[in-house]
Amino acid sequence: MKRTPWISGVKRRWLWVAILGLAALMLSSCSPANFRTQAAQVDRIVQSSLSDPKTFNTALSQEANDLFGYIYEGLVTLNGLTGEIEPLQAESWEISDDRLTIVMKLREGLRWSDGEPLDADDVVFTYNEIYLNPDIPAAARDLLRIGQSRTLPTVRKLDDLRVEFRTTEPFAPLLRYTGLEILPEHILRPTIENNDSAGNPLFLSTWGSGTPPSEIIGNGPYRFVYYGTNERMIVDRNPYYWRRNDQGEPQPYIDRVITQIVESTDTSFLQFRSGGLDVLGVQPDFYSLLKREEQRNNFTIYTGGPTLSSSFISFNLNKGSRDGRPLIDPIKSRWFNNLAFRQAVAYAIDRRTMTNNIFRGLGEPQHSPFPIQGPYYLSPEQGLKVYDYNPERARELLLGAGFQYNDQGQLLDADGNRVRFTLITNAGNKIREAMGVQIRQDLSRIGIQVDFQPLAFNTLIERLNRTLDWECHLLGFSGGGVEPTGSINIWLPEGALHTFNQQPGPGQPPIQGWQVADWERRLGDYIIQGSQEFDEDRRREIYGQMQQEIAEYVPFIYLINPLAMAAVRDRIQGVQYSALGGAFWNLHELRIEE
Numbered sequence: 001m002k003r004t005p006w007i008s009g010v011k012r013r014w015l016w017v018a019i020l021g022l023a024a025l026m027l028s029s030c031s032p033a034n035f036r037t038q039a040a041q042v043d044r045i046v047q048s049s050l051s052d053p054k055t056f057n058t059a060l061s062q063e064a065n066d067l068f069g070y071i072y073e074g075l076v077t078l079n080g081l082t083g084e085i086e087p088l089q090a091e092s093w094e095i096s097d098d099r100l101t102i103v104m105k106l107r108e109g110l111r112w113s114d115g116e117p118l119d120a121d122d123v124v125f126t127y128n129e130i131y132l133n134p135d136i137p138a139a140a141r142d143l144l145r146i147g148q149s150r151t152l153p154t155v156r157k158l159d160d161l162r163v164e165f166r167t168t169e170p171f172a173p174l175l176r177y178t179g180l181e182i183l184p185e186h187i188l189r190p191t192i193e194n195n196d197s198a199g200n201p202l203f204l205s206t207w208g209s210g211t212p213p214s215e216i217i218g219n220g221p222y223r224f225v226y227y228g229t230n231e232r233m234i235v236d237r238n239p240y241y242w243r244r245n246d247q248g249e250p251q252p253y254i255d256r257v258i259t260q261i262v263e264s265t266d267t268s269f270l271q272f273r274s275g276g277l278d279v280l281g282v283q284p285d286f287y288s289l290l291k292r293e294e295q296r297n298n299f300t301i302y303t304g305g306p307t308l309s310s311s312f313i314s315f316n317l318n319k320g321s322r323d324g325r326p327l328i329d330p331i332k333s334r335w336f337n338n339l340a341f342r343q344a345v346a347y348a349i350d351r352r353t354m355t356n357n358i359f360r361g362l363g364e365p366q367h368s369p370f371p372i373q374g375p376y377y378l379s380p381e382q383g384l385k386v387y388d389y390n391p392e393r394a395r396e397l398l399l400g401a402g403f404q405y406n407d408q409g410q411l412l413d414a415d416g417n418r419v420r421f422t423l424i425t426n427a428g429n430k431i432r433e434a435m436g437v438q439i440r441q442d443l444s445r446i447g448i449q450v451d452f453q454p455l456a457f458n459t460l461i462e463r464l465n466r467t468l469d470w471e472c473h474l475l476g477f478s479g480g481g482v483e484p485t486g487s488i489n490i491w492l493p494e495g496a497l498h499t500f501n502q503q504p505g506p507g508q509p510p511i512q513g514w515q516v517a518d519w520e521r522r523l524g525d526y527i528i529q530g531s532q533e534f535d536e537d538r539r540r541e542i543y544g545q546m547q548q549e550i551a552e553y554v555p556f557i558y559l560i561n562p563l564a565m566a567a568v569r570d571r572i573q574g575v576q577y578s579a580l581g582g583a584f585w586n587l588h589e590l591r592i593e594e
Contacts, residue, residue, distance in 0.1 A: 071218030072181035080581015302577030306561035309478035340401035374482030411447030427454035
């Protein structure tokens with residue numbers, strides 16, 4: 001099941017190093033035949049995940065985790081087709097006339113997966129003691145900060161079924177963020193009130209990946225029953241789950257979901273073809289072969305338009321120093337901070353060729369970080385500036401900015417320095433590596449030498465997150481959803497994902513001389529202004545201005561939006577696939593028909 005995008009997106013600090021899609025490895029001991037025998041042929045789905053979970057604690061997780069969408073729920077959710085906010089654990093809500101208060105009314109009879117009752121106390125505990133607690137490093141807290149003051153909402157119990165969320169100033173996304181997962185007070189309160197030997201709340205070490213699944217208590221449609229490292233996770237239907245269909249029949253209908261752990265998308269492709277998996281995220285290089293096998297092997301390839309993810313290259317614009325040593329060579333820093341240079345590079349990349357050759361035509365050139373499915377996307381037809389392939393315009397910009405060419409056609413700066421930089425990305429991602437090779441070729445046509453260097457994951461993270469010793473990277477963000485404030489950590493200069501001009505993280509050496517450009521500050525201001533505006537036309541106007549400035553100043557040079565695609569076995573009935581919700585956003589409605 002794909003987690004609600006606007007929730008899952010806030011929990012991954014370095015989402016751009018994730019490989020999109022599903023993968024699986026069906027070991028002989030984990031074959032579908034064995035599952036059917038062991039489970040007495042219960043209705044089940046077999047899917048895959050690229051890695052083991054780092055934690056079972058959803059509040060502390062910094063990554064995508066397939067498990068959480070099955071075992072936890074919030075008060076509201078998003079419809080995977082329309083993006084509209086819908087009731088979940090709350091059955092209704094009321095918003096005050098001054099837009100400062102939301103009162104959520106919970107459903108009667110809610111229970112945790114251990115059978116204990118769930119009520120307003122659990123909601124207040126989750127927000128006040130976990131998400132809003134300064135001693136708990138919950139990523140969700142940044143989403144809940146309001147306005148220029150960055151204050152947090154207050155959350156209080158009105159009665160057993162009603163909870164009030166109140167803000168000091170208008171905050172349009174607040175209703176969406178009542179969809180954060182609720183956690184059980186009766187299990188977790190002692191971990192908040194008691195500390196370890198170092199003086200830290202026990203919560204910080206609670207529900208790690210070594211915790212027995214039976215100890216993980218949730219409120220979602222499934223409960224956690226098995227985990228084997230580098231093997232698989234299993235969730236079974238939660239007998240205490242609240243949802244019923246119109247005839248009173250318990251939902252979900254599917255009894256079990258098995259998630260295989262594997263690190264190879266190639267292997268998952270082979271296992272799907274052999275019948276070992278029920279769902280596969282379709283990569284462009286798999287599409288043609290799978291399409292030919294669709295009818296013969298009884299599956300359907302669903303497409304949902306461009307993904308909500310982004311791919312880009314970005315230059316390190318940080319002008320700061322550590323211990324008297326500049327983070328970036330001052331010569332190269334002058335190039336990177338030259339607007340004409342960034343715009344020239346944007347014009348020099350042939351996105352159409354990249355789409356056709358690397359993505360097999362299954363994608364579109366990307367112009368904005370905002371998803372086209374969302375209400376705030378500004379299209380080129382509406383006036384958004386774009387950088388269609390134009391090497392002549394690129395050379396014109398460079399010459400106008402004082403760069404020059406030598407007799408060999410090599411680009412030099414005004415002081416005669418050869419323009420050359422290193423482009424890094426994560427090794428092992430075949431599509432990204434192919435994109436890097438093309439970018440190197442495209443920029444050579446305007447005289448720039450690019451040293452393309454795919455790096456091992458740990459090395460990449462060390463450079464991007466600690467040393468900040470990088471010149472240009474090819475990466476991406478995914479899962480931000482259609483609410484712009486879901487990407488606030490990218491656009492606020494102080495944000496943890498403000499990667500093109502980053503401040504040091506907690507516990508890291510300080511940076512001297514860190515500077516923020518006026519346009520850079522405005523991008524953060526737009527996010528905050530939009531969050532305080534309830535008039536949708538005005539919100540679209542604000543975010544349209546923001547996209548225009550992003551396109552003008554190109555902190556990220558956007559590349560390609562691949563099509564969202566998934567292959568799903570035809571025995572799974574009721575799939576309503578979309579780029580926003582994925583294949584299983586309505587899992588409670590799906591049925592198995594052999």
